[in-house]
Every structure is written in C-alpha cells, then in structure tokens.
Amino acid sequence: MQIEPLKQKYAQLLRDFYAQLRAIHIDQLERKWITISLIVIGLFVGIITIDALFHGVNPPSKVETVDSASLHLNKEFAEDNLGVQVDDKGNVTVRMVAGRYSFFPKHITVPAETTLTFRWVSMDVLHGVHIPMTNMSTMIVPGYVAEITTTFPKPGEYPMLCNEYCGLGHNHMWSNISVIAKENWTAPAKSSVKGGSNNE
Amino acid sequence: MNDAAERKLALSHLWVAFIAFILACFMGEYQVLERSGLISALDSPSVYFASVSTHGVLMAFVLTTFFIMGFGYYIAATSLKQPVWNKPLAWGAFWLALFGVVLAAIPLLTGKASVLYTFYPPIVAHAAFYIGATLLVVGSWVWCVIMLVMFVQWKKAKPGQPVPLAMFATAMNALLWLWTSAGVALEVLFQLIPLSLGWIDTVDPGLARTLFAWTLHPIVYFWLIPAYTAFYVFVPKQAGGFLFSDEMARLAFIVLAVFALPIGFHHLYMDPEQAKGWKLLHGIGTFVVALPTLVTGFTVIASLEIAGRLRGGKGLFGWIGSLPWTNTMVLAVILSLLMLIFGGFGGIVNASYAMNAMIHNTAWVPGHFHLIFAGTTVIMYFAIAYYLWPMLVKKPLFSESMALVQLWTWFIGMSILTTPWHVLGLLGQPRRISSVVYNNLLTLSWKPYELMMILGGLILLGSACLFIYNLAKTQLSPASEAFDRQIEFAEPIHAVESLPEWLNDFKPWNKVIAVLMAISFGYPILQFFFMNTSGSSAWGF
Numbered sequence: 001m002q003i004e005p006l007k008q009k010y011a012q013l014l015r016d017f018y019a020q021l022r023a024i025h026i027d028q029l030e031r032k033w034i035t036i037s038l039i040v041i042g043l044f045v046g047i048i049t050i051d052a053l054f055h056g057v058n059p060p061s062k063v064e065t066v067d068s069a070s071l072h073l074n075k076e077f078a079e080d081n082l083g084v085q086v087d088d089k090g091n092v093t094v095r096m097v098a099g100r101y102s103f104f105p106k107h108i109t110v111p112a113e114t115t116l117t118f119r120w121v122s123m124d125v126l127h128g129v130h131i132p133m134t135n136m137s138t139m140i141v142p143g144y145v146a147e148i149t150t151t152f153p154k155p156g157e158y159p160m161l162c163n164e165y166c167g168l169g170h171n172h173m174w175s176n177i178s179v180i181a182k183e184n185w186t187a188p189a190k191s192s193v194k195g196g197s198n199n200e
Numbered sequence: 201m202n203d204a205a206e207r208k209l210a211l212s213h214l215w216v217a218f219i220a221f222i223l224a225c226f227m228g229e230y231q232v233l234e235r236s237g238l239i240s241a242l243d244s245p246s247v248y249f250a251s252v253s254t255h256g257v258l259m260a261f262v263l264t265t266f267f268i269m270g271f272g273y274y275i276a277a278t279s280l281k282q283p284v285w286n287k288p289l290a291w292g293a294f295w296l297a298l299f300g301v302v303l304a305a306i307p308l309l310t311g312k313a314s315v316l317y318t319f320y321p322p323i324v325a326h327a328a329f330y331i332g333a334t335l336l337v338v339g340s341w342v343w344c345v346i347m348l349v350m351f352v353q354w355k356k357a358k359p360g361q362p363v364p365l366a367m368f369a370t371a372m373n374a375l376l377w378l379w380t381s382a383g384v385a386l387e388v389l390f391q392l393i394p395l396s397l398g399w400i401d402t403v404d405p406g407l408a409r410t411l412f413a414w415t416l417h418p419i420v421y422f423w424l425i426p427a428y429t430a431f432y433v434f435v436p437k438q439a440g441g442f443l444f445s446d447e448m449a450r451l452a453f454i455v456l457a458v459f460a461l462p463i464g465f466h467h468l469y470m471d472p473e474q475a476k477g478w479k480l481l482h483g484i485g486t487f488v489v490a491l492p493t494l495v496t497g498f499t500v501i502a503s504l505e506i507a508g509r510l511r512g513g514k515g516l517f518g519w520i521g522s523l524p525w526t527n528t529m530v531l532a533v534i535l536s537l538l539m540l541i542f543g544g545f546g547g548i549v550n551a552s553y554a555m556n557a558m559i560h561n562t563a564w565v566p567g568h569f570h571l572i573f574a575g576t577t578v579i580m581y582f583a584i585a586y587y588l589w590p591m592l593v594k595k596p597l598f599s600e601s602m603a604l605v606q607l608w609t610w611f612i613g614m615s616i617l618t619t620p621w622h623v624l625g626l627l628g629q630p631r632r633i634s635s636v637v638y639n640n641l642l643t644l645s646w647k648p649y650e651l652m653m654i655l656g657g658l659i660l661l662g663s664a665c666l667f668i669y670n671l672a673k674t675q676l677s678p679a680s681e682a683f684d685r686q687i688e689f690a691e692p693i694h695a696v697e698s699l700p701e702w703l704n705d706f707k708p709w710n711k712v713i714a715v716l717m718a719i720s721f722g723y724p725i726l727q728f729f730f731m732n733t734s735g736s737s738a739w740g741f
Contacts, residue, residue, distance in 0.1 A: 020700035024447045037494040041487045048553045052480050057554045059469040061476035067734040125323050125739045128561050132628020137557040139471045141405050142736040146472040159640045163561035163630035167741040168245045171633045
C-alpha cells in the first residue's frame with residue numbers, strides 16, 4: 001500500500017478545511033468567547049487528568065470477572081471469607097456480597113484513617129452501594145468484582161445503602177458499617193476455614 | 201402551498217406527545233407524594249415502581265420522540281417550502297410507533313415491566329415491553345429517513361445553496377438519532393428480547409450497560425436539539441432582532457452531534473466492567489461537548505441583546521428590561537437559559553470523573569436531569585407548541601396570558617422541585633427508592649426536602665394542566681376565516697450566501713463520527729468477547 005499519496009491527500013484535506021474555517025465569518029466577540037470557553041474547559045480537563053495520572057484519583061475500574069452464580073464455590077467469596085481481613089503485610093481488605101435484599105455480612109467494623117480495599121460482588125442482579133458522606137461508591141454488576149480503595153477519616157456509624165433498583169424490595173436493601181478509631185480497632189481473628197490449596 | 205396534510209401530520213404527533221406528557225405529570229406528583237411517606241395508605245413499592253417505569257417511558261421516549269417527529273415534519277415542510285416526502289410512509293411510521301407505545305403500555309401498567317425506563321438486565325420484563333419500545337424506535341427511524349431524503353433532495357435541486365438553518369439542525373438530529381439509537385437497539389435485539397422470550401439463557405450485564413451507555417448521552421441531545429433549533433431560528437425574530445451568527449449555529453450543531461456520541465462512559469464511571477483509561481477518555485470528551493452549549497448560550501444572548509437594543513434598551517443591562525417579556529417564546533428562552541445555567545453546573549459535577557462518586561445514583565441525578573430536561577428542554581417544547589399551534593389549527597391561541605402564567609409556574613415549580621432534590625443527593629439519599637425505611641438518624645435530615653418536592657410537583661402539575669387546556673381550547677374554538685399566521689424564521693445579521701460543503705452537509709461528519717465511535721467504543725465492546733465472562737440468568741423483580 002502506498003502511504004505517501006494518502007498522507008498528502010489528508011494533509012491537503014486538512015489544509016483546505018483550515019483555510020475554509022478561516023474564511024467563514026466569525027465575530028471578534030465570538031472568538032474571544034470561544035477562547036475563554038476553551039481555557040475553562042482546558043482547566044477542568046487538565047485538573048482531572050493530572051489527578052488521574054499522577055495522584056491516582058480514579059473511579060473504581062478494575063475489570064475483573066467472577067461467576068456470580070457460584071459464589072459459594074468461589075474460594076474468595078465463600079461465606080467464611082467475607083468481611084474484614086488483614087493480610088500478613090497489614091493490608092485491610094473488606095469482602096462483601098450483595099444480594100436481594102441485603103449486604104453480607106450484615107454488619108462490619110473497620111478502622112478510621114486506614115486504607116481499606118473493598119471487594120464487592122453480586123450474587124444475583126445489578127446493585128450499587130454507597131456510604132453517604134464518604135466516597136465509597138460503586139456499582140456492583142453481576143459477573144464482575146467491583147474493587148474500590150478508600151479511607152474513612154471520621155469514626156461513626158454509617159449506613160450502607162443500595163442505590164440501584166434491584167427489585168420491589170430495593171428500599172429494604174441496606175446495612176450498617178461501624179468506623180471506629182484506629183487505636184481501638186483490632187483485626188478480626190482469622191477464620192479457621194480458609195480458602196486455599198489445602199482446602200481443595 | 202396548501203400544507204393541510206403536513207399540519208394534520210404534525211398535530212397528530214404533537215397530541216400523542218402531549219397526552220403522554222400530561223399522564224406522566226400525574227404520575228410524577230403521585231411519586232413525590234408516595235416517596236415522602238406523608239400518606240401511609242399510598243405506600244406500595246409495586247405501584248410506585250410500575251408508575252416510575254411508566255413515567256420515565258412516557259416522558260423520555262414518548263413525549264420526546266413524537267414531539268421531535270411532529271416538529272421535524274413541520275419544520276421540513278415550512279423551511280424547505282416543499283411537501284413532506286412520502287406521506288403514507290410517514291403515517292405508517294406514526295401508527296407503528298403508536299402501536300409500539302400501546303404494546304409497551306400494557307405490561308407497564310399491569311406491573312409486568314417494572315424495570316424502569318433504563319431496563320437494568322439481568323432483571324427482565326415481559327417481552328411485549330421491549331418489543332413495543334423497539335417499534336417506537338423503528339417508527340422514529342422512518343422519520344429519520346424521511347428527513348434525510350428531503351434534505352438530500354433539496355440540496356440536489358438547489359446545488360451550492362445553504363440549506364435553511366432550521367432544516368440543517370433537524371436533519372442533523374435525524375442523523376444523530378440513527379447513530380445514537382444503534383447502541384440500545386443492539387442491546388434490545390440481541391440481549392433483552394431473546395432473554396425475555398427464553399431464546400437465550402444468560403446475558404452479560406456488563407455488555408448490556410456498555411451498549412446502553414452508547415445511547416445514553418447522545419439521546420439527551422436528540423431531545424435537546426429542537427429546543428436549540430427554536431433558540432436559533434425562532435427566538436431572535438420573536439424578540440424583534442436578528443440571529444447573531446448563522447455559521448456558528450451550524451458549527452455548534454455539528455460539534456454537538458459529533459462529540460455527543462463517543463462520550464457515554466460518564467454514565468459508567470462507577471462501573472467495574474470498564475477500565476479507567478476509557479472512562480477518562482470519555483470524560484474528556486464530555487467536557488469538549490460543553491463547548492457548543494457555551495457557544496449557543498453566547499449566540500442566543502447576543503441575539504437577544506441586539507433585539508433589546510433595537511427596542512430602545514440602553515446601558516450594560518438595560519436591554520434585558522426592554523425585551524418583550526410577554527412574548528411566550530422570549531419568556532421561555534430566558535427561563536430556559538436560567539435553568540440551563542444551574543443544570544449545566546450540576547452536569548459539570550456529574551462529568552467530573554472521580555468526583556462523580558459523591559453523587560452517583562443519589563437523588564442529585566434525577567434532580568439534575570429534571571432541571572435540564574423537564575426544565576430547559578421541555579419549557580422550549582411548550583414555547584414551540586404555543587408558537588406553532590395557531591398555524592397548525594389556523595386559529596389564534598386561546599389565551600396568551602394563560603400561556604405566560606403557565607411558563608412562569610413551570611419555572612417556579614421546577615425550581616422548587618429540583619433544588620431540594622439536589623440537596624437530598626448531597627445528603628446521601630439514593631435515587632429510585634419508593635420509601636425511606638433506613639433506621640438511621642441521617643434520614644431525619646431528608647424529611648423537609650421531600651415535603652418541598654411535593655409542593656414543587658403540585659405547581660408543575662397545575663402548570664401542565666394549563667398547557668393542555670390552552671392547546672385544547674385553541675383547537676376547539678370556532679374557526680375564524682381571517683386568521684392566517686405564517687411561520688417566521690430569524691434572519692442572521694450577515695446573510696450567508698455560500699458555505700463550505702462541511703457546513704452544509706453531513707457526509708464528512710459521518711466519517712468523523714464513525715472514526716470516533718470506533719476509537720471510543722471499539723475495544724470496550726470487543727473486550728466482552730475476549731474476556732472470560734460468565735453471563736447472568738434472567739431474574740424477575
């Protein structure tokens with residue numbers, strides 16, 4: 001395939017477009033307004049992009065699949081493994097299952113001012129969860145693991161609310177989370193029945 | 201030109217649109233009342249969710265689609281000064297779409313399709329709901345074809361001449377809708393209908409949501425473009441002035457259509473099935489599409505200023521007072537722009553990528569889209585109806601002052617409804633709940649806002665009834681032979697003699713859209729066929 005003629009064709013096309021763009025009547029005031037608009041848009045986009053690329057401020061976007069129909073056979077999301085767990089390095093992970101009409105486990109206790117990784121899965125339909133006054137918010141789509149990392153700055157009793165229509169009992173789908181001061185929190189005892197190679 | 205056939209065609213479409221609208225208004229008021237918990241006898245999730253599903257379908261799909269079709273036929277006939285092409289086909293599309301609406305209404309009203317107007321698989325509704333919705337869309341596709349055929353025929357007959365701006369915008373909307381509806385059509389035809397009929401056992405909700413997101417942003421521009429068309433082609437003339445720039449109007453419509461399409465993932469920011477890079481790309485595109493709206497705001501306000509000064513307004517702001525505030529079109533555009541400013545601010549919050557977490561799926565979101573759709577857009581539908589009705593029925597409007605009261609009350613009602621709705625969202629209230637049963641102190645702070653919303657809804661319902669009453673009385677009043685008003689399109693300050701082809705045709709932009717869509721949706725859709733996904737079986741509600 002000849003690249004050079006194609007390149008020339010498109011360069012010519014762009015030059016014509018630019019020349020014609022210059023030729024149409026655009027008022028001086030309109031030019032100024034468009035420039036201001038572009039600067040404002042550029043500022044917003046710039047802040048968001050820098051935050052995303054350099055500060056890691058992103059929405060929950062880990063594309064990870066799971067079989068929602070057989071969570072009970074899944075090592076990670078079997079009933080005994082749900083809730084708060086601390087690994088050897090001290091990372092706190094919260095594994096939660098959403099199903100009509102509650103979040104399981106029904107109640108969890110987590111430390112404030114600590115990085116928490118939530119891993120949410122659905123066992124049936126589409127759900128969503130948010131904790132008001134925090135940025136813990138994610139959709140829980142069947143077939144996918146929704147992972148979100150956050151920190152709760154203030155201790156307190158917070159509701160966890162289902163925010164996606166999941167059926168006629170949707171109103172009743174909620175549970176509580178207790179955030180307690182870091183120094184008062186102790187890691188839950190490790191479950192004796194753990195998933196893993198020796199359990200298979 | 202004897203346009204009796206065109207007028208009948210337009211009127212039939214507009215009546216279907218507005219009957220759907222008034223029915224949905226009653227449902228809306230019931231919903232705010234039920235949701236507040238004020239009357240415990242009303243409390244019923246099954247009735248509420250059937251109602252909210254029907255309200256959404258009627259407002260977002262029936263009101264809009266039929267209004268846009270009727271408006272488009274009349275604009276095409278009057279701006280091109282030629283009859284609508286293939287009227288039997290247009291009537292066929294009308295009856296097909298109406299049949300679809302009735303077919304979908306049966307399961308909706310009997311509680312067999314309480315899946316909300318956004319579908320939400322793997323929950324499934326009765327198949328008649330999806331098939332009915334599909335027929336409505338197929339009817340609108342026929343309208344698109346008729347608009348584009350008329351556009352092309354006119355251009356062939358008058359080579360080199362600029363297409364009238366009103367028709368340019370309408371044909372652009374037809375093209376936009378064909379692109380827009382392809383996403384949801386793929387979801388409905390290959391996932392939802394087969395699932396609801398039991399032809400397939402599972403669907404991937406991640407793929408379904410991605411396809412729906414394809415449609416979800418540009419569909420709001422499909423609804424908005426008639427309002428913008430009125431901004432550009434009716435408002436300057438009605439205000440007593442001139443359009444500030446015809447070329448910029450065309451550019452705004454083009455950028456709106458081109459960039460509306462590849463940005464749908466701002467609806468999926470909080471979703472796990474798409475990666476952050478794609479979300480960021482769509483997020484940046486979302487900000488780009490703010491540009492044509494900013495340009496439109498400038499052009500409309502500049503056109504109004506010209507009119508105000510021609511009418512003797514002096515000083516920096518004096519021209520605002522000298523505008524004809526008692527002209528329904530002018531009043532509507534002022535109120536529409538006010539709501540656009542606040543709604544646009546909310547939209548920028550929603551668009552802001554990770555910040556979306558603060559308001560995602562909270563009451564803020566319906567607050568936002570009611571302000572910007574039911575406010576900014578629908579108030580212009582009213583103004584267009586008030587403007588066109590006397591021409592369509594050949595009788596003067598029953599009451600101009602009632603129309604002005606109706607526009608003011610719609611604005612006031614919408615402000616009272618949507619302000620507390622936004623606040624509720626910031627206070628963490630989820631959208632799509634039918635009552636508050638959370639045993640938590642936080643819910644106490646929600647109460648006063650829910651009560652305010654009842655008042656806002658009541659004012660809106662009253663306003664909507666005035667609107668229907670005025671139109672019906674106009675049509676039913678005795679005919680007056682002498683009355684003959686013609687549609688008037690605004691003149692630009694600088695008349696356009698000739699335009700470059702890319703400002704007068706869609707062919708190059710069609711290619712640009714195809715490339716942008718391939719970039720922004722290509723891999724995100726294909727990934728579902730490479731990934732090891734496990735589908736979800738169908739669930740009832």
